[in-house]
Amino acid sequence: MTAEPTTDAGDKDASTGDASTGKGATAGAVPAAHTVRDVAPPAHTAAEAMRAERSAPGNGMFRWSGVWRVYVWARGAEIRAEAGRVAALRPGDAEVPGVLAAVEEHVDVAEAYANERQGTRRWLTGQAVEGAWSNIHGATVLLYGLLPARELEGRAPEVLATGRAYLAADDARVQRLAARVAAGDVGEQDRPLLQSVLRAAYQAAAVESGRVRSFRNMLLGGVLILSLIVCGLVALGAAFPSWIPMCGHGTLLSMLGPNATLPQVCPTGGPGPSHGDVPLVALLGVLGAALATAASLSTRSELSTRYSLAVAQNLLKAPAGVATAILGLLILNSGFVPGFTGLSSQTAILVWAMVFGYAQQIVTRFVDQRANSLLHAASPDAPAGQSTR
Structure with missing residues (x-):
């Protein structure tokens, strides 16, 4: 179970942008207004993300990065490594490329949120924090759909701990997963259950975090x-x-x-x-x-x-x-x-x-x-x- 970091620091300007990657301007063309994500494409490692944050235009000394960004970058790099490993284990599987593309898109958007500079309004609404973590969680749920069946039994206790942390003790999904873990026979047939428990737990975590923010x-x-x-x-x-x-x-x-x-x-x-x-x-x-x-x-x-x-x-x-x-x-x-x-x-x-x-x-x-x-x-x-x- 991944514990999300505490953050209570806001960035100091309101620069915004879309999730698309900026293209190089042709010679003589008038450049359009750029954002952090337009100027620097989403980074693919934590180190590249930190370098992109420091080198992005307008990142002055008054920017408060926030520890949560480091956790998002690290978790994004971990998910990418897991996705690459899964792709190597399942060559030729027609289902893998589409899911991996969705996982990559989720991680890109999460890191884009982490690389953005946020103003007071976005800090108060928690847009960057919630956007980053919701995409990281989405990528994690999708990744569980590709893991080899032999690894599901080893991952099931972690999913169960996450479900118990955020869901009610009498939740039917948690109880069913607990029974499967106790029996020690978690397999391919339990993959949808693992994803369902994770998805519900992450949604409950987002609701509780929203209450704390409010x-x-x-x-x-x-x-x-x-x-x-x-x-x-x-x-x-x-x-x-x-x-x-x-x-x-x-x-x-x-x-x-x-x-x-x-x-x-x-x-x-x-x-x-x-x-x-x-x-x-x-x-x-x-x-x-x-x-x-x-x-x-x-x-x-x-x-x-x-x-x-x-x-x-x-x-x-x-x-x-x-x-x-x-x-x-x-x-x-x-x-x-x-x-x-x-x-x-x-x-x-x-x-x-x-x-x-x-x-x-x-x-x-x-x-x-x-x-x-x-x-x-x-x-x-x-x-x-x-x-x-």
Whole structure:
């Protein structure tokens, strides 16, 4: 079973192109607009693909290649080698050339997707990643139709593991294949079953990966919106300190009597609200969120998926920490909490701001739980019983 690599990096421009191979321009002719695939035909080895990527026009230093491209190139080279071996084993077979041509076309298209430069829109939609892997999977399914019958029994456990990773345990195809593998008599008659299980598993993997990608995009949108809100809140508090009061009254001075004037205790240490109160509280909130993020890294388990949610999850914690720090201090100073009469010192205010920033974990943990659920469903490496499929 081939584990697909995690990728969460987008390419930096929106150059596009069709899947055809570009032809050389005749002398004196006006060249048409070219794409990566027009200028350089699909590579036939991983090394040639990497050279084509580096040498294609416009491939500047700001391009983020993505590890998934390396896996696509390597898998494409492996499929081509397998196809060549099968062709040598079945000379004169009228069925082989047509299937091999289809396999070659799938690999060419997959490598063309891997060689393209992708813009933000294609990165968000996952067009390159999904296009490359769907063609690699298509070529793999077709290749199973040509393998010698004596090799099917050795390949069947791998197909069964892929089916169990993505399909339901009670799927009839998986159960039937498991029985055939247990019996140890997988042969030519099981070739359609192997292809059916592979095809269904790859389709299910694409669906689960699509859910991870959609959730990642939702997270990034949430990070953007929440960041704009908290930035506006911090800017408002910095411009008009009295509108978002972060100051409290010293509780120890309340023994002076009911008629005593209680001095205010503010985050910046001044006698009254200042322009730096809200920004300082926001900074402490981010610090608390960063501590929570560092703590979560020790328990995070990375799974092999087409997309990663770790960056989006951690980015969400920063604006969430700012929001909880500001709202938390407002609640404490409002007298809403029974038995809590106020903040007694500048140090107490700063500590509470960091504590509330750390406490954003109470809210974002629901996002983390959903992310972990989706990642387990999309990964072939998820331990049994932890998937939501």
